[in-house]
Amino acid sequence: MKLSFEGVFFTYSTGVRALDGIDLSIGSGEFVAIVGENGAGKTTLVKLLNGLLRPDGGKVVVGNWDTAEYSTAQLAGRVGFLFQNPDEQLFERAVQREVAFGPRNLGFSERKIASKSMSALKTVGLADHAEDNPYDLAPFERKLLALAATLAMDTPVLVLDEPSIGQDAAGRRRIGRILRELHTMGSTILLISHDLDFCAEYAERAVVMANGHILADGLVEKIFAQNDLLQRAAVFPPQLVRLAQALKMPTAPLKVDQFVNAYSQWHRRKKRA
Amino acid sequence: MHGTLFVSGNSGLHRLHPLTKLALTFLFLVFAATLPNLLWLLAAFVILLVPMSAWGGLLRPFLRSCLVVITPFVISLSIIQGFFTPGETPLFHLAGFVLTGEGLLAGLTVASRILMALGGALLLMLSTRPDMLMLALTRSGLPGSLAYVVLTSIQIFPRFQERAQVILEAQQARGLEIKVNIFKRLRLLVPLMGPLVLSSIVDVEERAMALEARAFSRPGRKTSLLALADSPGQHLARWGLLLLMLALIGWSIWRAISS
Ligand SMILES: Nc1ncnc2c1ncn2[C@@H]1O[C@H](COP(=O)(O)OP(=O)(O)OP(=O)(O)O)[C@@H](O)[C@H]1O
Ligand SMILES: [Mg+2]
Numbered sequence: 001m002k003l004s005f006e007g008v009f010f011t012y013s014t015g016v017r018a019l020d021g022i023d024l025s026i027g028s029g030e031f032v033a034i035v036g037e038n039g040a041g042k043t044t045l046v047k048l049l050n051g052l053l054r055p056d057g058g059k060v061v062v063g064n065w066d067t068a069e070y071s072t073a074q075l076a077g078r079v080g081f082l083f084q085n086p087d088e089q090l091f092e093r094a095v096q097r098e099v100a101f102g103p104r105n106l107g108f109s110e111r112k113i114a115s116k117s118m119s120a121l122k123t124v125g126l127a128d129h130a131e132d133n134p135y136d137l138a139p140f141e142r143k144l145l146a147l148a149a150t151l152a153m154d155t156p157v158l159v160l161d162e163p164s165i166g167q168d169a170a171g172r173r174r175i176g177r178i179l180r181e182l183h184t185m186g187s188t189i190l191l192i193s194h195d196l197d198f199c200a201e202y203a204e205r206a207v208v209m210a211n212g213h214i215l216a217d218g219l220v221e222k223i224f225a226q227n228d229l230l231q232r233a234a235v236f237p238p239q240l241v242r243l244a245q246a247l248k249m250p251t252a253p254l255k256v257d258q259f260v261n262a263y264s265q266w267h268r269r270k271k272r273a
Numbered sequence: 274m275h276g277t278l279f280v281s282g283n284s285g286l287h288r289l290h291p292l293t294k295l296a297l298t299f300l301f302l303v304f305a306a307t308l309p310n311l312l313w314l315l316a317a318f319v320i321l322l323v324p325m326s327a328w329g330g331l332l333r334p335f336l337r338s339c340l341v342v343i344t345p346f347v348i349s350l351s352i353i354q355g356f357f358t359p360g361e362t363p364l365f366h367l368a369g370f371v372l373t374g375e376g377l378l379a380g381l382t383v384a385s386r387i388l389m390a391l392g393g394a395l396l397l398m399l400s401t402r403p404d405m406l407m408l409a410l411t412r413s414g415l416p417g418s419l420a421y422v423v424l425t426s427i428q429i430f431p432r433f434q435e436r437a438q439v440i441l442e443a444q445q446a447r448g449l450e451i452k453v454n455i456f457k458r459l460r461l462l463v464p465l466m467g468p469l470v471l472s473s474i475v476d477v478e479e480r481a482m483a484l485e486a487r488a489f490s491r492p493g494r495k496t497s498l499l500a501l502a503d504s505p506g507q508h509l510a511r512w513g514l515l516l517l518m519l520a521l522i523g524w525s526i527w528r529a530i531s532s
Contacts, residue, residue: 047442050445071450071452072442073448073449073450073451076445076446076447077448081443081446085439088436088440088443088472089444090468091464091467102447102448105447105448105449105450153447
């Protein structure tokens, strides 16, 4: 599903101008990483997508809906949201019911609710915990539960605010794999993260924000290789990029296998020369 | 400051010693409980509290917070008291119930008492850094743990409000429709109150550990980075305020006995 921001401004009641003229359009099925320093306006930007915040100026469009004309609950059927802190949303006594809450709000049939919740729990690896109380889960499992609750809503657009934070290697890989799978099935994905290694591994396009503006927008390979740009946006470049630059390699591949290939080619060529 | 109502500034009100402001808050609380009728209460609010908030450069946040909190009370109290207090002056008929003038007045009086107490608390919270208040309380001999209790109870309102807002957003993002009729609204309480209570408990536990990690209950005198400015005048004023409170309480007891 297509998303677009047209000349969007947003100022909080405290007078902080969090978004200062944003123009951005995201095609259906794109996987976009949004990066930038603390307070750049990333969370504010995505909250406009489901009407949790309303722009002071400009227009935000989700598919063919102008968000100004729809309530958050309606937009929730199109834009799924994973918040940073799962404790702010879990309340049911059983994992299964927690996951069913969203689909039920969206008016799915009982059969669809059951099948969507179960498959979401399987996807995140919590199927064995369906009857447990969400508060008996470990914090990282609660985050996975919150993700399952979002997945079960079966929305064409998915927004994730720092999904990899607090996860160990297995959890991180699991979340990455889930995102990749959703991406191949055509979901439009917005990933907010300070973890550029994670972004580099899974996203295809990167939007760099600072001070309520968009500093740069393009393929992750191009954007993450620009040291000065990342420095201006106060984000830490991915490890592989820093390594490639330290070695003075001509390219900076973002995935380990690509890096290894590029390195051995470059190394061989250098030896011959 | 996050999680508090404090609005920074350098006005006379801001510079008053925290205990002086606390005494004023208690005085307004006594006002709320003892002033005899609506007229007195509103007069005290307009003549004392509103100018004081303006003195502190806090007129807008003060009035805004008062309005936000008091409106639901005004509406619900007027309806409940208005329809269920018998009286001589019927104002309005609805489905066999009568809204009486006496009832309406009673409802508004209770609401104005709440407004008075609320206003007093708001003046303190808006103009006083919480850590300054805590310091002032411990300096005057209150045990640290008790000062902490006072402080957290003052801060709990804005913290709750902030957290409730976040939870509300999270549930709306899961498709929860909140603009529904009153009966359905009751059902909303579970998804909203559940996380609120649980996350608050987690919060309390974490805070207790954070405090201990910083030697909160270590015996002995503690020093502070903050400097408190006091003056003999303010010291005297606080005793004056205390006497005034006692006098007001005495007066209202006398009124109760003699009527
Ligand atoms: N509820 C709020 N009220 C007032 N100001 C806010 C609020 N939320 C955010 N801000 C301010 O708006 C600006 C943008 O915040 P936002 O949360 O969008 O940044 P972010 O890019 O998501 O940062 P982070 O990486 O720290 O999550 C910041 O200056 C922030 O302090
Ligand atoms: Mg954020």
